[in-house]
Amino acid sequence: xxxxxxxxxxxxxxxxxxxxxxxxxxxxxxxxxxxxxxxxxxxxxxxxxxxxxxxxxxxxxxxxxxxxxxxxxxxxxxxxxxxxxxxxxxxxxxxxxxxxxxxxxxxxxxxxxxxxxxxxxxxxxxxxxxxxxxxxxxxxxxxxxxxxxxxxxxxxxxxxxxxxxxxxxxxxxxxxxxxxxxxxxxxxxxxxxxxxxxxxxxxxxxxxxxxxxxx
Numbered sequence: 001x002x003x004x005x006x007x008x009x010x011x012x013x014x015x016x017x018x019x020x021x022x023x024x025x026x027x028x029x030x031x032x033x034x035x036x037x038x039x040x041x042x043x044x045x046x047x048x049x050x051x052x053x054x055x056x057x058x059x060x061x062x063x064x065x066x067x068x069x070x071x072x073x074x075x076x077x078x079x080x081x082x083x084x085x086x087x088x089x090x091x092x093x094x095x096x097x098x099x100x101x102x103x104x105x106x107x108x109x110x111x112x113x114x115x116x117x118x119x120x121x122x123x124x125x126x127x128x129x130x131x132x133x134x135x136x137x138x139x140x141x142x143x144x145x146x147x148x149x150x151x152x153x154x155x156x157x158x159x160x161x162x163x164x165x166x167x168x169x170x171x172x173x174x175x176x177x178x179x180x181x182x183x184x185x186x187x188x189x190x191x192x193x194x195x196x197x198x199x200x201x202x203x204x205x206x207x208x209x210x211x212x213x214x215x
Contacts, residue, residue, distance in 0.1 A: 001138040001204075005214040007173035013074060015214065016170050019178065020071070023166070024063045026178045028157050030187070031059065058093035063159060066090045070167055078131060078171075080124050083152070083164060089161040100152040107151050110195035118152050125152075140165040141207050145200050146179070148191065175214045183210045189213035 009042070016023070025040040029149040033056045039049045044062050066089035073094045076082055088100025098104070102123065130142045147161030162177065169175055177186050185205065 001135055001141070002139055003135045003137045003172070003174045004208075004212050005173070005175040006215060007175065009074075009171065011175050012170045012173045012175065013071065014069060016166065016176055018075060019176060020064070021068050022160075023176070023178055024067065026180070027063055027162055028056070028060055028191070029181065029184055030151055030158055030162075033059070035060075051207050056101075060195055063091050063163075065092055066159070066163055074170055075089060076167075076208065078164060080120070080127060080168060083127075083160060086114070086163050087153045087156055087160040090156045092175060094155065098153070100153075101196065103154045104155070109152070109191060115151055115193060118150060123150075123152060131168070135166055136174045137212060138160045140168040140174070141178060142203055143168060145194070149194065149195075149198070149200075169212070177207060177211050178209075178213060179211050188206065 021041050021044060024038065025035070025037045028035055028040060031050065033052075035049075035052055039052060040060060042049050043052065043057055044064055049057070061181050066086055069089055075166070084100045091099045092174065096097075102118050104117050104121060108119065109115055126146060127143075130146060131139055133139070134142070144161045144165040147164075151157050153160060164179055169177060186206060187203075190206055194200050194203045
């Protein structure tokens with residue numbers, strides 16, 4: 001899986017800053033929030049959008065906090081500690097002891113798969129393997145799929161791993177990963193297929209072909 005783009009880190013960082021609102025909007029849509037890009041921008045500008053629930057507004061503002069941290073610390077080594085930090089930020093407004101820590105209870109995924117709590121040493125080993133194989137684009141996609149399939153955290157896995165996967169891309173000038181509106185239904189269908197069958201190639205192809213961008 002070759003890198004699609006070869007930007008400088010500075011160019012990629014500027015791109016990410018320019019598209020951060022779109023990235024946040026995309027993540028909100030992936031969480032099932034019925035919101036427009038304009039409404040997302042208004043919320044981030046501190047404008048009250050009355051039809052959007054307080055919990056959704058909090059989710060969007062928490063995503064901005066997490067993205068700000070990521071872009072301000074773009075050279076930070078990507079490891080389990082960083083993942084926990086990003087998770088704590090995307091869930092900043094949630095008062096829960098589990099925020100920013102590995103899940104300690106079983107979790108049901110897609111209505112039929114029961115995942116045991118993740119083993120910390122195995123997670124560290126898995127992340128090292130992902131981050132030391134293939135191109136940065138491959139690493140970013142594999143990291144996102146790993147987060148979705150293993151559900152390391154009790155909440156916020158897609159949000160956490162989307163940001164971390166973008167961090168991988170930005171560090172290498174390999175573009176950004178954003179699920180556009182036109183791909184949202186297909187993404188959700190392929191993600192469900194991945195959950196139910198463990199077959200990842202259709203989702204990988206969608207992410208690579210449609211969701212890795214440079215403008």
